[in-house]
Amino acid sequence: MKLFSYSSCSTCRRAIKWLENNDIPFELIDILGIPPTKAMLVSASEVYGGRKYLLNTSGLIYRTIGSEVVKKMSDKEFFEKLFIEPRLIKRPFLYKSNKCLLVGFKEEKWAEKLL
Template structure:
């Protein structure tokens, strides 16, 4: 259980900026982390992977780091190898990456899903 919402963002990401503006507009307090400088821990990523329908949802498939690895290489990774890769390169992680106070994970920014999860 966390004390506050944690959001991992990249300052040059337009989607991240939209998500941060949305949080501010809705006056939702959060702790902000640079996903490149301070990526989510391996344990956070493991928890996220268990919540999501597919580990592929954790990957920023349109990013340079993902393309450099290659989709086939990522598919061939074991779960542990995938978690190691994600934890070591924040640009591989789908962003923004948000962990709610109750530990639920949101990846990417879809206002309707964020509203459902955060506006109660």
Template sequence: MPEKIILYGYSRCNTCRKAEKWLKKNKINFDSIDIIDNPPDKKMILKAIRQYGHKKFLFNTSGLSYRAIGAKKIKQLSEDESIEALLNDPKLIKRPLIINKDKILIGFKEIEWEEVFL
């Protein structure tokens, strides 16, 4: 079983609740952190971008904050501008965001989580 993981989530996010339920069902020890009150730092955001290969994977494209800015404008942001936007409005960050040792998971994809945790 992996060591304790960190789940950055949002209490009103259905996907985050599904992810927490899945972790509990599979008896995986985790710490839940409210992504709005305690967002990941710049180093963690940059690490996630490097791991996923592009900034686009970090954006919560179905959220109100994203829609308020607009997909076209977000796509035009540089990497630094994207990181600043994500840090300034944590609701822009796709959730849940999981930190498991050196691996970061973005969003809840059951098949991917089974490969990592089970």
């Protein structure tokens, strides 16, 4: 299981602590150095029912680009942009399989999927 995280993200730190407290093994990956693959991102958008759920809408990069520009992107452009600019990806991003992905940290949802 891979956990894509950003060291200064408090939500990521809470997710790491939760995984450790529940003895769930994971590989910690710096999302800026090694972002999730485009295939992982596409799978996450399918699992969540739309690409909007993958976006870190509170981040500076997203606000700089603007929601209207993002909405007009084709899927190909959208996933390429996330891969090139991983700060756009909502964190943490947990990948277990193409059908088991978690974006963001909600303890109840993580417990449902992982415990």
